[in-house]
Amino acid sequence: MAEQPKFELERLLKAKRFEMPDEAFWDAFDARLKVSLAEEVQPRRVSWKRYLGAWLRRWSPVAAVGLFVFGGVCHFSSRFNAPRLEMCFQPSDVQSCRLLAFHIAPSSEIARSVLKKNVALTDGDRFTF
């Protein structure tokens, strides 16, 4: 019967240096790494969908806040009281008019009709609504 060989811990550990895959493994590894490295070097082409998505993600919070503020302003401004519109037309120019004081008057149908219909004005006309 053959004599059992003797082993030492350090020698056993050093023997693990011999555990190495074959050349086929390295060929496959190199090929895969080359592809990955090429992707790193190439500038990435971004599709319009990804670009749009990124743009929306970036700007949608700002747009949402803007819309909210705008809506709030419109809503509260419509509630202002004391609509008062006074227009005075100077004798020197019939068609000119000067807005002395203008407040939005959604409830005043007369004010709307005057502004929309561009009513012909005469010297010294003064309207107060």
Place this chain on the structure above:
Amino acid sequence: MVGEDEAEKAAASDAEDLEWLERFKSGNRRAFDFFVKKYQRRLFRVIYNMTSSKEDTADLLQDVFLKAFRSMETFKGQSKFYTWLCRIAINRTLDFLDARKRKPVYSLETWGEGGNVADFLMPGESVSGADRAVLLKELQEKLNEALQKLSHNHRTVVVLFEIEGMSHAEIAKTLQCSEGTVRSRLHYAKEQLKQSLSQYLKDHGGTTEV
């Protein structure tokens, strides 16, 4: 004289690394191939002996080289290039091991039947070819089991010192800890390994003296 030769070789190797690094930094991205070819097998050994899985090692090694490729510009040359690369590999592997919940599946490389390892482990032994192969396989399994029982930090030190052949100082630089810590971890790890392998080594007339 042998020590001087090795030191000269190491210095020449470091100079060569710096030269290729300059080429890379000056825009020659193909210079990176030099580092891949030079260090892929050494890094494979480090990662593989920490994970005991060839498949995981291949993936981790890819990650390591990609990270190195992205970070090459930041390498200032304050340490050896291999030390820097090895640190990336170890950090990546330790992250992987910490995250790995499942039990590791060993996919070990065989030592082979009549190759270098048999001559290395059994010089002049009169063990026949078939017995030798069985013995080597058994030995390999026992050793890997024992290694996998070590904590990640202890295993790392054993791999770098005993398998990779790095000095205490190099390991300390790589792991960014003191040499005392490295020595202490190494001592503890060897004690653990001896305990795990004691019965097997006794059966085979081996020694567990460190």
